[in-house]
Amino acid sequence: MFKRYKEKEQGAQPEKPKAKIIAVCNQKGGCGKTTTAINLSACLAKNGFRVLLLDLDPQAHASLGLGIGVDNLRWTIYDVLIHNVELEKVTVPTAVNNLSIVPANHLLSGAQLELANLLGRESILRINFKKLFLNQHYDYCVIDTAPTLNLVTLNGLAAASHVLIPIQTHYFSLEGMKELFSTIEIVRDRLNPDIRVLGILPTLFDGRMKINQEMLADLREYFSSLVLNTVIRNNSKVIEASRYRRPVIDYAPESKGAKDYLSLAQELGALFEDNAYADTAKT
Secondary structure (H helix, E strand, O other): EEEEEEOOOOOOOOOOOEEEEEOOOOOOOOOHHHHHHHHHHHHHHHHHOOOOEEEOOOHHHHHHHOOOOHOOOOHHHHHHHHOOHHHHHHHHEEEOOOEEEOOOOHHHHHHHHHHHHOOOOOHHHHHHHHHHHHHHOOEEEEEEOOOOOOOOHHHHHOOOOOOEEEOOOOOOOOHHOOOOOOOOOHHHHHHOOOOOEEEEEEEOOOOOOOHHHHHHHHHHHHHHHEEEOOEEEOOOOHHHHOOOOOOOHHOOOOOHHHHHHHHHHHHHHHHHHHEEEOOOOOO
């Protein structure tokens, strides 16, 4: 089975990056991936952390969800990956204090083909993070990946320190999970030996529905402690906030949705403070 482990404290440990780089990843659509990326970033920022949200999805929903006009941008993440534009030049502030974003737009759709011809194509983003001196400017970087396992998504995984996997509490949601874990293992073996699965986040949960209750129980039985304690419940205020291009913590701070994402930010913060990481190795 999968497990979360606590790293051994034996002797001097190599210094870990100050910035936690969390790739929010699941190739199955409709799981709340982008909603999680936006609202986790906003809640971390509300807690006083300096946060960078990086939009790696050609649909640009993370950018749009924070009120960024993607059609009028001089540069986007596409220019970082393809034209070697520095991340610092692409980063723009948002209406949320402490939260900046590297936006995307439709041009990112063509990056897959263009990346195929570039040397070191899987590690371009990771190299750019080093150029930005990410650790000096941010406490967290949250990466909203595309719902496909392609070269653009691989760039996000190669740059990340951790992976957060949102999963809808419906049947068939487990489809593709084996492939995702296999991809993470390949990335760890070939590109990024430090990457860890931070946790699996149950989303779109409706406690009134038996199927949701059963699915949550199945997740906890199969993935054990890798499933986070926080559960993101269905909440209309989250949908309304998206319509108005605002995080739910700003739009409806007393709503269930806001409380759930604040709980997620606090739980992840506690995991990092405890020096606890998730491993995909089978026992």
